[in-house]
Amino acid sequence: MDWDKLRIFHAVADAGSLTHAGDVLHLSQSAVSRQIRALEDSLGTTLFHRHARGLILTEQGELLFEATSSMVRKLDTTAARIRDSEEGVFGELKVTTTTGFGTLWLVPRLAKLYDRYPDLKIDLMLEERVLDLPMREADVAIRMKEPNQQDLIRRRLLNIRMRLYATPEYLERAGTPERVEDMGAHRLICQNPQTPQVSSGAVLSQMVLAQNMKSTLMVNNYFGVLQAVLSHVGIGVLPDYLSVDFPNLIRVLPDIQSGEVPVFLAFPEELRTSRRVAAFRDFVLEEIQSLRRQQTEEEIANPSVD
Template identity: 30%
Template structure:
C-alpha cells in the first residue's frame, strides 16, 4: 500500500496565519511580521493550497476564519505560544552585551525622555542596538512583540516584572497671543469663551483630559489629536488651552499657568520574567533608572 502523502507546513506561514486571525487584516499582520503585503498574500495563498482549504473568508470588514481556519487556529496558536516561550527562555539565558533590544513606548516619551539616554547607551555599548517602537499600541510581552515596554498603565500578567519608572508632571499652557485674544482662563469660572486643545475622543478618559474638561466645562474644543507634539504645536499657534507633559510644554514658547496643576501620571516599566537574567536588558534598565530622575 502506498504511503500517505506528507503535509509539509512552513512555520513562517503558520505565524502569518495566526497574525491574520488576531488582527483581522492582511495589512496589519504583514506590518507586525515586517512583510510586504504582496509577500504576505502570496504566503497565505500557498498555505491554503497546501492545506487544500480556504482558511479565511474575505469580507469588506476584514478576514474571517472559515470552519477549517477555526480548527487550525487552535493548534497553530499553541505552537506559536510554545515557540515564543522557547525563544524567551533561550534569549533569557544569554549573557553577552550584543544583539537587539526592542523597546516600546509612546512617540513623545521616546523623543522627549528616552532619546538622549539611549544615544549615550549606544555610544557606550556599540554591540547593542535598541530598536524603539514609538506608537500608542500596547505591545504584548508574552508574545515578545517587545522586550521592554514603558507605558502609563500597570501590567496585568503575573509573569511580567514591572516597576514604577517615572512620574510625569503635567501643566496647563497657553500661547501669549491666545491670552491676549481670549484673556486669562483663571479669571473665568467655567471657561466660557475659551477653547481647548486636547486628546481625540478615543482618549477622552485620560486623567488630564478629564481634569481639563471638569475645570472649564463651558470651554469648546478647538483641536484634538492623540499626538502630544501636535497638541503642543496647535497650542503655540494660539488654538487654545492645552494640558501637556512638562517635558514638552516647558520647551515651547508657551506661558505655563502656574496656579493650575493637572494630576501627574506614573510611567510603568515592564518585561517578561523569562528575560530577567538577560544581561543586555538588565544593563539597559539599570542605565535608564540611573540616567533619569524619578520625576519629570
C-alpha cells in the same frame, strides 16, 4: 514529530503561502509542498484549506500553529539569553509605550542610549493599546498605569500630572487667563476626552472645556498638542515632564492640574537576566532621576500653588 517539518509548517502558516514561505526558508515551492504533505500524512489530518488566493489553516492546523508559535517564542527567548550571556549589549529589544511618552520623552533621549550601546536594535512600538508582555508582544513596556498581568517585574518610575501650557508669544497676543473662567476667551488644545488617553488628562480637558470655549483644537495625541502649542495656536493640556525639555513654555493657571498619573516600567520575569533589558531599564532610571532633579530645581526657582 519531525522538527524540520514543524519549522516549515510554521513558516507556511505564518506566510499563508507556499511561495512566500519558500522565499523565507530558501526552499523551492515544491520542496515546501512535499514537507507539508508528509506532515499531514504523519498526523493523519489536513492542516490547510487550499484555494487560489492562498492557504487557510484548518481547525487542526490552528491547533498546531498555536503550539509551534509557543515553541518559536521560547526558542527566541532562549537565543536571547544565550546572546546576552556574552559580553556586550546587542541585538533586538522590543519596547512599547504610549505615543505621547514615546515621542515627547523617550525618543529624544535614545541617542544617548545608542552612544552607550551602538549595536542595540530597538523596535519601538508607540500605541495606546496595552501589549501582552508574557506573550512576548514586547520585551519592555512603559505604561501610564500599574500592569496587572502576572509574572511581570515592575518598577514605578515617576508620577506625572497634566497641566496647562502656552508660549510667551501666544499669551502676549491673547492675554494671560487669571481664573479658569477666563479660559472661555482662549483656544484650548487637547485630546478629545473620548479618545484613549490617561483618564486624568481627559478629566482636566473636560473641566476646561466646560468654560464655554469659543475655539478648540482637538488632536489625537500629545505630540500634536505640543506642536500646536509651540506654534502659538492656543493653550494646551500637556504632561508636566515637558517643562524640562521646553523651558520657554509658560504654565497657565498654576493652581490647576490633573491628578497624579503613575508611570511604570515592566518586563517579563523570564527576561530578568537579559543584558539588553537591564541596559534599557538602567538607562531609563538614570534619565528619570535627571528629570526629577531638574523638576525640583525648577519648582524651587518658580514656586506655584499645587
